[in-house]
Amino acid sequence: MIERFRQLARREQIVLGGGAALAVVIIAWSFVWSPLQTAVSDLRESVGERSRLLVDLRRAAGLSSTTVSGAPEDDAQWLFSLVDATARPMGLASAVVNTTPVSGSDSVRVAIENASFTLLVDWLIGLDREHGVRVGDVNLYPASGQPGLVRGQIVLTPS
Numbered sequence: 001m002i003e004r005f006r007q008l009a010r011r012e013q014i015v016l017g018g019g020a021a022l023a024v025v026i027i028a029w030s031f032v033w034s035p036l037q038t039a040v041s042d043l044r045e046s047v048g049e050r051s052r053l054l055v056d057l058r059r060a061a062g063l064s065s066t067t068v069s070g071a072p073e074d075d076a077q078w079l080f081s082l083v084d085a086t087a088r089p090m091g092l093a094s095a096v097v098n099t100t101p102v103s104g105s106d107s108v109r110v111a112i113e114n115a116s117f118t119l120l121v122d123w124l125i126g127l128d129r130e131h132g133v134r135v136g137d138v139n140l141y142p143a144s145g146q147p148g149l150v151r152g153q154i155v156l157t158p159s
Contacts, residue, residue, distance in 0.1 A: 053121045057138070076101045079108045079156055082131055090123045091116070107136060107157040114143045117150045124154070132159040 005013065080099055087096045095115035099108050112120065117140075127133040136155035143149035 050117065053118060057121045057124060057135075076106050076108055079106070079133065079158060082127070082133065083108065083110055083156065086123065086127060086131075090119055090126070092119055092123055095120070102155060105157070107155050110154045110156060111152075112140070112154065113151045114145065114149045115151070117148055120150065127156065133157070134159055 005016070008016065083096060083099050084093075087093050092112075092115055095112055096110060097113045098111040100111075101107070102109050120140075124135050128135065134157045136157050138152070138154050140150045140152035140154075143151040
């Protein structure tokens, strides 16, 4: 093949070399640069969305709601039931691993494993808005495995 190239006229070699270089540039752009730019754009969108959710989570953690009505005298027991009843419809039943009372208070500590961050934030905001449950300490870490999943502990306190 190289011998055939050398037999071509100088002008044909230049045209063929320029065409090959142009083909390499087009292929690199189509299969490398363009997909990378699309992925970067998608990741920036995802980071922006997660940042907004984090702001909402922090806002929910700092809000105090007075919408609790009819809460039983044993707030910890009420919170146990509420966690169970509200986590299921949100699709977090399998993610809520353990709910334990916090000693010396009416709060409960909820252990989370492999929970969707988005669903978890929606659930916490719903607890605050609909039931007046304040979010106390939040310790979340990325779960190994799939992106968007978290593990950790959340302290919930009745208002």
